[in-house]
Amino acid sequence: MRVLVTGATTPLGLAIVDALLATADTELVLAIGRESNPPTPTASRLVYRSADLTHPRVLHDLLWGETRERAIDVVIHAMQHRASGHRGAGVHAQNVDVTRSLVLACEHHPTIRRFVYRSFSEVYALHHTTSNLIDEESPLDFTEYVPQWIRDRVEADVGVCAHLGGSPSIAVLRCAEILAPSSGSQLLDYLQSRVCLRPLGFDPMVNVLSVAFVLAARSTATGIFNIPGFDTLPLSSAIAICRRADIPVPGPMMSPLYALRRWVANFEFRYEINAQRFHFGGVLDGTRARTELGYVPHTAVSWPQPWWALLVERLRAERAADAS
Amino acid sequence: MATATFTRIVKQAPFYDEGHGFDVFGLHPPYLARAVEAGRLIYERYFRVDSTGIEHIPAAGPTIVVANHAGVLPVDAAMLCLDVLLNSDPPRIPRAVGEHFIPRLPLVNTLFARLGVVSGTRPNVRRLVERGELLALWPEGVSGPAKRFRDRYQLQTWHVGFAELALRHQATIVPAAIIGAEESWPLLAKLGIHVFGSPYVPIPMSPLPLPARYHIRYGEPIVIPAGDPDDPACVRAAASRVRVAVEQLIQDGLAERKGVFQ
Numbered sequence: 001m002r003v004l005v006t007g008a009t010t011p012l013g014l015a016i017v018d019a020l021l022a023t024a025d026t027e028l029v030l031a032i033g034r035e036s037n038p039p040t041p042t043a044s045r046l047v048y049r050s051a052d053l054t055h056p057r058v059l060h061d062l063l064w065g066e067t068r069e070r071a072i073d074v075v076i077h078a079m080q081h082r083a084s085g086h087r088g089a090g091v092h093a094q095n096v097d098v099t100r101s102l103v104l105a106c107e108h109h110p111t112i113r114r115f116v117y118r119s120f121s122e123v124y125a126l127h128h129t130t131s132n133l134i135d136e137e138s139p140l141d142f143t144e145y146v147p148q149w150i151r152d153r154v155e156a157d158v159g160v161c162a163h164l165g166g167s168p169s170i171a172v173l174r175c176a177e178i179l180a181p182s183s184g185s186q187l188l189d190y191l192q193s194r195v196c197l198r199p200l201g202f203d204p205m206v207n208v209l210s211v212a213f214v215l216a217a218r219s220t221a222t223g224i225f226n227i228p229g230f231d232t233l234p235l236s237s238a239i240a241i242c243r244r245a246d247i248p249v250p251g252p253m254m255s256p257l258y259a260l261r262r263w264v265a266n267f268e269f270r271y272e273i274n275a276q277r278f279h280f281g282g283v284l285d286g287t288r289a290r291t292e293l294g295y296v297p298h299t300a301v302s303w304p305q306p307w308w309a310l311l312v313e314r315l316r317a318e319r320a321a322d323a324s
Numbered sequence: 325m326a327t328a329t330f331t332r333i334v335k336q337a338p339f340y341d342e343g344h345g346f347d348v349f350g351l352h353p354p355y356l357a358r359a360v361e362a363g364r365l366i367y368e369r370y371f372r373v374d375s376t377g378i379e380h381i382p383a384a385g386p387t388i389v390v391a392n393h394a395g396v397l398p399v400d401a402a403m404l405c406l407d408v409l410l411n412s413d414p415p416r417i418p419r420a421v422g423e424h425f426i427p428r429l430p431l432v433n434t435l436f437a438r439l440g441v442v443s444g445t446r447p448n449v450r451r452l453v454e455r456g457e458l459l460a461l462w463p464e465g466v467s468g469p470a471k472r473f474r475d476r477y478q479l480q481t482w483h484v485g486f487a488e489l490a491l492r493h494q495a496t497i498v499p500a501a502i503i504g505a506e507e508s509w510p511l512l513a514k515l516g517i518h519v520f521g522s523p524y525v526p527i528p529m530s531p532l533p534l535p536a537r538y539h540i541r542y543g544e545p546i547v548i549p550a551g552d553p554d555d556p557a558c559v560r561a562a563a564s565r566v567r568v569a570v571e572q573l574i575q576d577g578l579a580e581r582k583g584v585f586q
Contacts (some may be wrong), residue, residue: 128425132348232348234434
């Protein structure tokens with residue numbers, strides 16, 4: 001297969017490119033990123049192009065120019081704005097408009113037969129009546145005052161789902177949170193703090209993902225697929241694994257305290273984006289992805305650790321190496 | 325040193341670990357074992373639970389225990405679950421299916437999740453039945469605990485979702501009757517205040533449940549003939565059959581017991 005990957009300079013994009021290059025049936029990867037420098041992996045089958053897809057002309061020229069010439073048949077769209085604090089028309093264009101234009105263009109494209117869209121578990125509405133186990137039929141979050149971070153993701157997801165059933169065949173992968181630096185992970189930023197505040201009386205189950213997209217690109221299965229991660233555990237256990245102080249505080253105090261932290265220490269974590277998740281949890285049900293794509297989560301997350309814990313582990317490893 | 329109860333629940337009972345000692349719904353067997361140790365005194369000494377027919381619970385496979393429901397708080401549900409945890413052979417962990425407002429209750433939601441209670445949504449119960457777990461259901465729902473004292477042992481609104489679930493997944497239904505709970509903690513009044521989404525605030529007749537003796541009776545498993553789970557008439561007929569079986573068990577239990585406290 002010949003694959004175009006958007007968002008190729010993000011940690012997720014790099015992992016997708018790596019995974020694609022590791023498979024024998026990948027003839028070519030056309031990696032697209034905004035940055036002018038190419039991503040780290042280098043291979044003869046990899047071509048990197050710097051392009052700002054928010055400009056319709058650039059997007060058009062890319063698809064009807066190089067993509068057509070190189071006979072690209074699969075598009076993996078993994079580009080999303082990652083900074084939770086940014087908002088406005090530019091962010092919306094990157095999150096929603098590009099996705100919409102891309103899927104529309106793929107409909108009439110002569111070579112593209114497959115479109116894989118990376119969506120997010122955040123698109124699901126979470127409240128007390130929703131299930132602990134979120135399947136693909138669970139309601140999406142159309143709440144009126146939802147932050148743009150979530151609204152954009154819901155809009156883009158619905159925009160792609162509207163084209164399901166036509167050509168090209170589309171797979172929407174609603175992925176659990178990827179706990180990796182520079183990937184826009186809210187939970188990672190939350191766990192970076194020495195003190196983690198948790199809503200008093202609530203300890204929801206959370207699920208986090210490390211990565212996997214090649215299966216969807218190879219498959220012809222059409223539809224929406226939840227992609228859960230390997231690690232499912234209560235929030236308090238995640239905090240304990242990261243060796244942070246876990247302090248339960250009444251729910252209404254969480255938002256102002258984290259707003260203060262953001263203002264003082266310039267962190268990315270926004271409680272208003274995570275409030276429902278921190279109360280009611282919600283774990284993606286990956287049954288459909290397992291049966292139709294053959295996806296089974298198997299890679300455990302590497303949890304963030306404080307510097308002293310890393311130092312102790314390194315010393316222990318050195319001592320064990322010396323002893324052996 | 326691990327007690328026999330701890331070994332039963334943590335080592336012997338089937339459990340679907342998601343990798344960190346919890347299942348996807350938040351059940352944590354060591355936590356459950358400690359709770360059973362603590363609740364055992366109440367089970368044995370306070371309510372002096374007398375259990376018959378536990379052998380009707382199958383050793384494995386999807387099973388739904390269906391019982392009557394009453395009391396200010398779900399003490400009867402707790403006693404039924406304790407009974408299964410202490411006496412089922414081989415040991416099985418019952419997954420009590422709770423009301424939708426439970427996840428909104430601070431502390432209670434976490435406590436219940438660790439003990440194996442799940443919110444009764446379709447994907448939740450479907451996953452449990454698919455992996456062959458033992459569900460405990462009270463089809464009266466909120467109308468059970470909300471019943472007046474003069475309506476004791478009369479089944480109220482009978483939800484039929486469990487019958488559809490059993491039909492769809494060929495689950496075995498074990499009817500059960502809990503005798504004693506309906507006199508133990510009668511309801512005096514209901515305040516129409518919806519704290520954390522609860523349907524009402526109960527005002528009990530006594531501050532604590534009275535030490536009425538509990539008799540738990542399990543009936544023979546009901547094998548529902550194959551039918552269309554999407555056919556409302558078929559589902560209603562299956563649910564009615566189970567309701568009749570529970571009513572019969574209640575009548576038999578009431579006839580057999582010598583008094584409320586005996």
